[in-house]
Amino acid sequence: MSNNEEIVISDIKDSTAAFEEALSRTGDVKYVLRLYVVGMGPKSVQAVDNIKHICEEYLPGRYQLEVVDIYQYPVFATDGQIVAAPTLIKELPLPLRKLIGSMADTERVLVGMDLKSKTDKQ
Template sequence: MKKKPSTSDSVQTFSNDAIEAADKERYVLRLYITGYSPLSARAVVRIRKICEEHLEGRYDLEVVDISKNPTLAAGEQIIAAPTLIKKLPLPLRRFIGDMSQTERILLGLDLRKAGEAPPKS
């Protein structure tokens, strides 16, 4: 006689499905910088490193120099640079600064839960 799946079995399946779906989601990110100053260069290097380590093969990162494309900055209401905008997956999120607060960015990108310890190397 077959065992009927219990509620906990269904919840476990949903959790695994949700985790797999999150692992396959494509991230669309836009980093606004001002020229190629040391602060801008640092932000670009750091966000690329975060993306390669945590989103390998499933992200699109566009770097926009607002000194060359001011209309893009105005359309996104950018008031400081560097600013990273996570467009997808929703919800939209903004990060301002040189992208040095890796844990805060991982939390904001929903790649780590609050209180979760970083993986050991």
């Protein structure tokens, strides 16, 4: 592993720890999300746009989203146990959830992030 990868891993852990600390002070339910993509091809761009739109609509000011390009940082694919991309991981609030795909199905994403139950109607 190169020094650059170590710095990036450390930065992500530090930013998540700072976010968790801020969360504990405010008492608000905040979401820590990590979206793994491969390069910035059409599928990756679509997944990023879709999840940003969902977060802004349903979690304004209550989320931290990191986009990780596993093409540039393959160590993250191993560390995050990523078998397909795009993959969204909801780290907080617990329980941890993984969603695979373009994030185009808003209902599926909301259910996967525990923002909506499967039985909720719009």
